[in-house]
Amino acid sequence: MFKKSLILIIAFSILSPLVSRADEGMWLPLLLQKREADMQKKGMKISAKDIYDVNNSSLKDAVMLFGGGCTGEFVSNEGLLLTNHHCGYGHIVAQSTVERDYLTNGFWAFSKQEELPCKGLSITLLAYMEDVTEKVLEGVTDKLSERERKALINANIKLIIADVTKDSHYKAEIKPFYYGNQYFLYVNEVFTDVRLVGAPPSNIGKFGGDTDNWMWPRHTGDFSMFRVYASKDNKPADYSKDNIPFTPKKFMKINLKGLNEGDFTFVFGYPGTTQQFLTSHAVDRIANYEDPARIKLRRERLDVYNHAMNQSPDQRLRYAASVAGIANGWKKWMGEVKGLKRMNSVERKIDFENHFNVWANTTQQRKETYGGLIENFEKLYAEKSTIEMSYLYLVEAVLASDLMKNGRSILAIIDKTERNNLSKDAIQVEADKVLERMNSYFANDYVNHKMVDKEIFVDVMSTYYEDFAKTNSLLIKEKVDNSFSGNARNYFNYVYDNSFLSCQKATKKTLKKFRIKDALSDPAIELLSAVWGDVIGKDMPILNEIDLQIDSLYRHYVVGIMDMNSGKDFYPDANLSLRVAYGNIKPYKPRDGVNYFTHTTIKGIMEKENPDIYDYVVEKKLKELYKTKDYGRYANADGEVSVCFIASNHTTGGNSGSPVLDANGHLVGINFDRNWEGTMSDIMYDPDQCRNISIDIRYCLFIIDKFAGAKNLIQEMTIVE
Ligand code: ARG
Ligand code: GLU
Numbered sequence: 001m002f003k004k005s006l007i008l009i010i011a012f013s014i015l016s017p018l019v020s021r022a023d024e025g026m027w028l029p030l031l032l033q034k035r036e037a038d039m040q041k042k043g044m045k046i047s048a049k050d051i052y053d054v055n056n057s058s059l060k061d062a063v064m065l066f067g068g069g070c071t072g073e074f075v076s077n078e079g080l081l082l083t084n085h086h087c088g089y090g091h092i093v094a095q096s097t098v099e100r101d102y103l104t105n106g107f108w109a110f111s112k113q114e115e116l117p118c119k120g121l122s123i124t125l126l127a128y129m130e131d132v133t134e135k136v137l138e139g140v141t142d143k144l145s146e147r148e149r150k151a152l153i154n155a156n157i158k159l160i161i162a163d164v165t166k167d168s169h170y171k172a173e174i175k176p177f178y179y180g181n182q183y184f185l186y187v188n189e190v191f192t193d194v195r196l197v198g199a200p201p202s203n204i205g206k207f208g209g210d211t212d213n214w215m216w217p218r219h220t221g222d223f224s225m226f227r228v229y230a231s232k233d234n235k236p237a238d239y240s241k242d243n244i245p246f247t248p249k250k251f252m253k254i255n256l257k258g259l260n261e262g263d264f265t266f267v268f269g270y271p272g273t274t275q276q277f278l279t280s281h282a283v284d285r286i287a288n289y290e291d292p293a294r295i296k297l298r299r300e301r302l303d304v305y306n307h308a309m310n311q312s313p314d315q316r317l318r319y320a321a322s323v324a325g326i327a328n329g330w331k332k333w334m335g336e337v338k339g340l341k342r343m344n345s346v347e348r349k350i351d352f353e354n355h356f357n358v359w360a361n362t363t364q365q366r367k368e369t370y371g372g373l374i375e376n377f378e379k380l381y382a383e384k385s386t387i388e389m390s391y392l393y394l395v396e397a398v399l400a401s402d403l404m405k406n407g408r409s410i411l412a413i414i415d416k417t418e419r420n421n422l423s424k425d426a427i428q429v430e431a432d433k434v435l436e437r438m439n440s441y442f443a444n445d446y447v448n449h450k451m452v453d454k455e456i457f458v459d460v461m462s463t464y465y466e467d468f469a470k471t472n473s474l475l476i477k478e479k480v481d482n483s484f485s486g487n488a489r490n491y492f493n494y495v496y497d498n499s500f501l502s503c504q505k506a507t508k509k510t511l512k513k514f515r516i517k518d519a520l521s522d523p524a525i526e527l528l529s530a531v532w533g534d535v536i537g538k539d540m541p542i543l544n545e546i547d548l549q550i551d552s553l554y555r556h557y558v559v560g561i562m563d564m565n566s567g568k569d570f571y572p573d574a575n576l577s578l579r580v581a582y583g584n585i586k587p588y589k590p591r592d593g594v595n596y597f598t599h600t601t602i603k604g605i606m607e608k609e610n611p612d613i614y615d616y617v618v619e620k621k622l623k624e625l626y627k628t629k630d631y632g633r634y635a636n637a638d639g640e641v642s643v644c645f646i647a648s649n650h651t652t653g654g655n656s657g658s659p660v661l662d663a664n665g666h667l668v669g670i671n672f673d674r675n676w677e678g679t680m681s682d683i684m685y686d687p688d689q690c691r692n693i694s695i696d697i698r699y700c701l702f703i704i705d706k707f708a709g710a711k712n713l714i715q716e717m718t719i720v721e
Contacts, residue, residue, distance in 0.1 A: 023648040024685040025571040026271050026579035028184070029060055030129050034569060039582050043264025045663040051268065051580060054128045059665055061250035063268050063578065065124040066657055071269030072123065072226070073659040073667065075254065076716040079228035079246035080197065081123070082700070083657035084672045085205030086324065088224035091118040092199050093321045098313055103320065106201035108710045115195035115227055117239050123191040123228050124171075125248075126578055129184050132174060135160055136183040146548045153180070160185065169235055177572040179277075179554040186577065191246065193229035193239040198710060200224075200703050201619055207605065209615030210327040214335055215676045216596055218644045218693050219605045222672040223700045225713065252659055253718045254697055255666035256633060258642055259585050261598050266582035267649040267671050267692060269658025271574035274682045277558050279374065280349035281381035283683060287340040289385070290392060291333040293467065297396045298330035300459045308452045314445065315452075332653075332679050339680030339689070348684075359564050370560040377553055384546045387539040389468060394535045397464035398528070401457035402449075406441065406501050407528040409434045414516050414529075431514035438511065442504040450502060458492045465492075475530035499524035574652055574682075581655075581692075583648030588691055590677050598647075599696070601640040602626050625706055633721070634702035643699045645669060646691040652682050660694045666720055669694035 027035050029052035036048040052060045066072035070087035074080065085092075089103075095116050096102045109115040136156050140149055161172045164187060172187045199205060204221040212218055230246040231237035259265060275282075305323045309316045340346075353374045360370035398404055413430045416422060422430070465488040469476045476491075484491040499522050500506035510518060519525050562570055585598050606626060610616040625631070629639065636642045651658070651671055660669035671694045674681065678690035705714045 022687040023581075023583035023690075024650050024681075024687065026274070026574050026581050026650055026652075027571050028129075029268075029578055029580055030131075030184070032580055035580075035582075039264075039266070042582065042584065043663050044266070044582070046665045050665055051266075057249040059250060059252070059268060059661070060126060060578065061248055062252045063126075063659060065270050065576070065578075066226075067121055069270075069272060069576070069654050070656045071654065071658040071671075073268075073657075073670075074228075074248045074251035075667065076251055076718075077247055078716060079230070079248060080251075080713065080716055081226050081228065082223055082659075082670055083226065084670060084695075085199060085220075085222045085224045086672065087657045088196065088199060088226065089324060090321050091121055091196055092224065093317065094118070095196060096317065098317060101313075101317065102196075102199060103317065104202050104313075106199055106204070106708065107196060108198045108704075108708045108713075109196070110710060110712055112227070112245070115197050117193065117195050118226070121192075121194040121226075123194055123226075125189045125191070127170060127187045127189060129186050129578070131182065132160055132185040133181075133183045136174060146552050150548065157183075175575050175577055177575070178558045178570075179551055181555060181559060182572070184577065189236055191228045191230060191236045193237060193243050195227050195229065196224070197227050198225035198704065198708065198713060200707070203617045203619055204622065204703060204707075206324075207615070207618075208608065210324070210331065211615045213328060214331050214673060214679060216590075216644075216646055216691065216693060217600045217604060218673065219600050219602075219608060220644065220672065220695065221699060221703055222695050223670055223703075225704075251718070252661075252667040253720050254701070255662050255664070255668050256698055256701070256719055256721055258636055258696065258698055259645070259662055259668050261585050261587060263585045264582070264663045265585060265647045265649060265668065266580055266661050267651055267655060267658045268580055268661065269578070269651075269655045269671065270576050271579050271581075271652045272576050272654030274574040274652055276573055276683070276685075277554060277561065278349070278683055279377045279381070279557075280346050280353055281378050283340060283349055284346045285381065285385065285388070286683070287337050287346065289389065291337045293389065293392060294396050295330055295333050295337075296467075297393075297400070297460055297463060298326050300463060301400055301456055302327055302330060304452055304455045304459065308448070311448075315448065318445070318449075319452075335676045335679035336682070339677060339686070340683060343680065343684055343686055345680070345684045356560065356564065360560065366560075369556065373553055373557055373560065377550070377557075380546050380550050380553070384543055384550075386472070387543045387546075390472060390535050390539045391543060393464050393468050394531065397460045397468075398531050400460045402441070402453045403457050403496060403499065403501055403524055404528055406438065407499075407524050409437070410501075410519050410522075410525055411529055411532055413514070414519065417516065427516075428514055431511045435508065435511040438501075438507050439504075442507070446504065454493075454496045454502070457496055458489055461492045462488050469531075473531060473534060476527065479527075495523040495527055501525075574654070576654055581649040581651055583650070585645060586648045586691065587646070588675075588677070588689060590675075590689070596646070599636075599645045600643045601636070601638075602643060602699075603640055605643065619707075621707055630706060631702065632706065634698045634706070636698070641699055641702050642696040644693055644695055646675065646693055648687065648690065649692045650681060650685060650690065651692040655692070660692075667697055669697050670700065 032048035032052055050058055052058050062074045064072050066083045066087055070083055072081045072083035075082050092103050136153055138156055139152055157174045164172050170187050171190050172185060174183050174185050176183055200221050207220045228246040229243035232244060234247055237243055305319045309319050357374055360366045416430060417427050480486060480488045480491045496502055500510045501524055587598050588596050590596060605618060608616050609618040631641050634641050655671050658671040659667050660671050662668045671692050673693040675691045675693060681690045704710050
């Protein structure tokens with residue numbers, strides 16, 4: 001017995017899915033000293049302080065959160081920044097019309113006057129971060145219930161934030177780490193005058209489209225450029241023509257020599273979410289229930305949109321941004337399921353949990369703290385399995401159509417009325433606001449859009465009915481059975497055609513003289529209100545309560561795991577805070593008999609070229625440059641231009657646009673994706689298979705310089721040859 005567990009311990013420390021392995025990890029810049037030796041051993045020539053330093057300017061001053069979920073980096077002392085094309089996508093679309101289509105044709109500002117202000121885009125720069133665990137947990141004891149604990153923590157957080165931001169333009173936030181075992185304060189500057197400077201045409205910036213997305217070998221020129229503007233004293237300021245280009249404390253210098261297999265690299269950016277500590281029960285839910293349901297529903301939506309986008313350029317532009325988002329999740333989840341299965345992730349987690357239980361039961365003290373944890377996880381995950389799907393279906397199915405999204409605005413009026421006891425006049429004010437929005441909705445080619453939206457509604461809701469609502473939604477089941485002889489499609493067709501929300505005249509009539517009773521008798525509102533009542537009214541409070549308990553289990557579990565592996569440096573899960581991941585330029589073998597190299601070149605773009613397939617059309621000018629080999633200083637040792645490369649840096653969504661740096665801290669690429677075989681790394685990292693994909697900085701500069709002729713931008717940057 002003892003022997004067996006000893007063997008297990010040894011096997012475990014090598015094989016455990018929860019003990020980070022080569023190149024796994026996203027580290028806190030503030031605590032990077034701890035990793036410095038390992039980074040230098042792997043090839044880094046600079047110090048942890050060069051990356052993050054509160055007292056002096058460091059690389060962190062050149063890295064930013066771009067918008068709400070990407071990363072960007074400064075490349076000049078005039079606020080010029082690089083990020084991905086897909087991160088700037090929404091703003092490139094917003095600046096485009098069919099006549100002036102920057103998405104398709106690209107956009108380049110040849111002077112600062114030509115730069116285009118982007119409404120709603122913000123850039124967040126970290127001033128400093130600080131461990132505030134003690135202050136956040138002040139007054140917290142084991143005697144508090146989870147709810148009381150949370151309330152006290154939130155109150156403490158509010159006080160700390162109010163204190164640090166008092167009389168200053170700084171914004172602050174406090175984020176939990178390790179499920180609330182640790183808290184860090186982030187003090188930021190948020191800039192809101194951001195202007196579009198450059199974007200390659202779609203067939204460069206999104207070359208390979210959704211076909212190549214999440215895959216290696218890749219040939220996408222996924223970059224775009226913006227500039228941050230500030231007030232005369234270099235502080236954040238809303239857009240004004242009097243604003244001046246922002247002077248950052250630091251910007252990145254560019255290495256044009258490129259990296260080769262084995263070279264050290266690191267990625268500095270804002271990874272969004274990882275969940276390395278999930279138990280077997282949670283991984284099983286994701287791999288076998290949640291991801292498959294999401295994949296199926298998104299596939300149906302995509303089929304409808306893709307068909308519409310092939311009908312006209314108008315429709316292509318209209319749906320481009322939302323389809324990119326829907327397709328991105330759809331494909332990632334497919335890769336994730338495959339990867340989790342290939343890694344036997346559930347079985348490995350079960351092995352780990354069995355081992356944890358053995359460890360937890362060896363002393364009385366451990367037993368008191370950790371005994372029964374795994375069993376409680378199992379119980380709670382089982383309890384939430386149906387409720388959690390009800391929420392998933394609300395998001396992925398019910399709210400997939402504009403009919404229901406618009407219906408949501410109507411429900412919001414009703415909700416507000418009931419909560420605030422609104423007067424008749426006040427209700428009408430709300431209704432007038434919705435009417436205004438609805439009018440612009442109908443004005444946007446509603447004749448064609450209605451067909452698309454209706455098809456999405458009917459297809460997706462029918463699947464929702466079969467897979468979930470039939471057994472879980474009383475109202476829908478009754479309607480389908482009693483009024484439509486069991487034919488769900490007929491019911492959903494009826495709902496769409498007979499709702500005021502699918503007719504401009506009827507919408508105007510209803511909203512001009514808004515009466516709650518009339519609204520609720522509308523078939524779409526009736527349907528949505530029933531689902532909303534079930535999910536948000538009934539299920540969500542239960543789900544929140546269970547999640548609160550599950551979080552508290554994880555809070556103890558991660559401490560136990562660390563205790564069991566003392567001496568091991570654990571990284572906290574990604575939470576959209578600034579991190580450093582490091583590794584090497586590294587090839588991989590995706591499957592039997594296949595080797596993938598580390599770099600792709602323009603030659604591969606020509607190999608993929610297909611004028612008949614939208615994703616593989618190659619711009620004429622690029623072909624000419626390829627033919628004449630007019631590459632200048634951007635060519636590699638073989639005389640080709642390197643387009644993309646892979647490395648073993650552990651990254652995730654949010655790392656898009658992140659600077660990829662060399663051993664000296666010089667910019668060599670921009671991160672934009674992960675490989676298909678490695679998409680499960682948010683849950684389980686596989687050092688053999690997980691790679692981040694970056695655009696080679698030489699390809700970016702080649703496009704800016706030789707393709708676009710924007711020498712003004714090249715001159716602004718600092719190149720170290
Ligand atoms: N997969 C990358 C990421 O997660 C790129 C997405 C944009 N590209 C696209 N073809 N949809 O964001
Ligand atoms: N494309 C992702 C993003 O937008 C990065 C790829 C990943 O998930 O690693 O952040």
